[in-house]
Amino acid sequence: MLKRAIIGFIGSGILALVACQPAAPQSAQPILPAIDQTPEVTDSLATETPFRRPTLPPTWTPTDEPTATRTPDPSETPDDTSQPSEAGGACEGFGPDVARNSGMVVEGREATVYWLPASDVFYYEIVLRDANGNQLDLRRTQPSVRSYTFDDGLFAFNEIYTWQVTPYDASGNPICQTASSELRGSLR
Numbered sequence: 001m002l003k004r005a006i007i008g009f010i011g012s013g014i015l016a017l018v019a020c021q022p023a024a025p026q027s028a029q030p031i032l033p034a035i036d037q038t039p040e041v042t043d044s045l046a047t048e049t050p051f052r053r054p055t056l057p058p059t060w061t062p063t064d065e066p067t068a069t070r071t072p073d074p075s076e077t078p079d080d081t082s083q084p085s086e087a088g089g090a091c092e093g094f095g096p097d098v099a100r101n102s103g104m105v106v107e108g109r110e111a112t113v114y115w116l117p118a119s120d121v122f123y124y125e126i127v128l129r130d131a132n133g134n135q136l137d138l139r140r141t142q143p144s145v146r147s148y149t150f151d152d153g154l155f156a157f158n159e160i161y162t163w164q165v166t167p168y169d170a171s172g173n174p175i176c177q178t179a180s181s182e183l184r185g186s187l188r
Contacts, residue, residue: 091176094118094167097146098181105150105183107157112149113183118167118176127164128154136161143167159185 097114105111113126121143128137128150136154148165155161164180 090119091167094176095179096165096181100147101181103181103183104186105155105161106188107155107185108152109155110149110152111155111183112147113163113165113181114147115165115179117143117146120169120175121167122170123168125166125168127166129162129164131160155183155185157185157187161185 093116095116097116100114115124123143124141124145126137126139126141126148127135129135137150139148141148150163161183162180163183164178166178167175169175
């Protein structure tokens with residue numbers, strides 16, 4: 001307790017000494033010279049429009065529900081904005097031919113995939129993708145063709161690949177949803 005009193009007394013004395021010191025003498029001349037000139041505003045500065053952030057349209061309202069959007073494939077034509085219509089049974093039965101596809105492909109060999117037809121097809125588009133979604137092969141075939149053979153050298157052991165087939169009409173619009181199946185690389 002005595003120690004606190006002594007420290008408090010000494011601290012008060014130091015503060016009193018600092019407070020009693022005379023202030024530094026004021027200089028008769030200012031440190032910075034006064035500026036007599038005001039900057040001239042040029043027309044280019046006066047007419048510039050300030051940057052504005054883009055705003056959302058007044059009809060926009062936030063929602064927690066995700067919206068389904070179709071990601072365009074770079075191979076599609078830019079004006080292709082239509083969605084596949086499955087009306088009229090054109091797509092009934094269309095898809096991979098599970099009876100003929102083994103799901104396995106031998107490393108370093110060709111792989112043939114088969115699909116069941118859709119009706120009113122102008123051409124089929126076949127795509128092969130690796131496990132990361134990278135496109136490895138893209139081909140278009142005539143409507144009478146219902147199989148495609150991927151080149152050797154595309155497949156590696158124990159890797160998973162996805163092949164997709166989409167039927168298109170004469171205008172380049174998809175007739176059905178894309179059908180897909182997997183292939184797994186094996187040694188034999």
